[in-house]
Amino acid sequence: MKYLLVWIALVCYSFFFAPGEEKDLVLQSLFNGNWANVDPFVLMIFSFLGLFPMIFLFILYQENSTRLPKWPFAFGAFFLGAFSLLPYFFLKDRFSEKHSGKQTVWPRNTLLLTLLLLLFFLILVSGIGGSLSRYQEAFMQSKLVSVMTIDFLVLVWLSADRLLTRKASFCITPYLSFIPVVGPIVVLLSTKKDVK
Incomplete structure (x- = not known):
């Protein structure tokens, strides 16, 4: 129920x-390619919203399968962020679990490490020279910035909410997942087994 309530609040806010x-x-500058006119912090959060769907691909496919297909929600997250993911987590508990047998082994850790390197590259490229005051101005002047900021905060909460039940290894605590973007990647790297 909490996922449905957060989704309704997110839609109403937007x-x-x-x-x-x-x-x-800001929207015009982004779509016209005039990125120099956009504050670096805005670009960084915008870039993070492109990384979060990839993180949720790992979260979704590590969880036990249900009869509710995951791929439409995972694919939709690349365009809609939390707007697409919250309905999945609300609906999944209402579908019975299915057991698909042995899962295919894939280079999970390699992909996660690549994602972590990409994250640090984006922070270096996009985050340098940013201003919190200019970001605040953009938040008040641009509906895109205000909506994407709230969407980003919801994704931070949602990723932490799904990872707090994980049993991490190597002295990694699941509470690290509250650190935006990098935290969930570190926690995923330290967990192996599927969870509900």
């Missing part, structure tokens, strides 16, 4: 409460 001027200059 359509009725998110601040922003009629002419969204």
Whole structure:
């Protein structure tokens, strides 16, 4: 039920409460390729929203399977973020589990390490020169920035919520998953078994 309530709150915020001027200059700059006109912190959060769906691919496919297909929600997350993932987690408990037998082994850790390196590259490229005051201005002036910021915070909470039950190894605590983006990757690297 909590996932449904958060989804409703996210939708209501996006359509009725998110601040922003009629002419969204940040949105125009991003889609016109004028990234120099966008604050680096805005670019960094925007980039993180592209990484989170890949993190959730690992989270989804490590969890026990249900008769509810995962791929539409995982694919939708690349475009809609938490708007796509929250309905899955709300619905999955309402479908009976299925047992698909032995799972295919794939280079999970290699992909996660690659994702971690990509994350640090994005922080170096996008995060340098950012200003919290300019980000706050962009939040109030651009509906895109205000919605993507709340979406980012929901994804941080959602990833931590799904990983807190994991039994991590190598002295890694699942509470690290509250650290945006990098935390979930570290926790996933330290866990192996499927969970509910």
